[in-house]
Amino acid sequence: MSIFQSVQKAEEKAEAIKKEAVEKVNLMLAETREKSEKDAKAIIDDATRREKEIDVETLAAIDNKEKEIFAACDREIEEQQQVAERNFEATLDYIVEKVFSL
Secondary structure: OOHHHHHHHHHHHHHHHHHHHHHHHHHHHHHHHHHHHHHHHHHHHHHHHHHHHHHHHHHHHHHHHHHHHHHHHHHHHHHHHHHHHHHHHHHHHHHHHHHHHO
């Protein structure tokens, strides 16, 4: 076998090895892409689920705080109403006295 033929065979082998390597790399890239997309989807799904949980928790906290605020307002209104009722006679006497003093 001549040197030229040996070089040709070596080039052919190298080309075959290169082609096989490119195919393996492309396969590995496809597998990696698929796994990455699967992992990303799992992360997004988990984040979406957690977001919904947080929304429910937040709405519950808002509802509880709203009830607390309304209860505090109701207590304050009741206290002010009791003060007004206790002072009603004195206030009425004061107003009547002022009216008649004019």
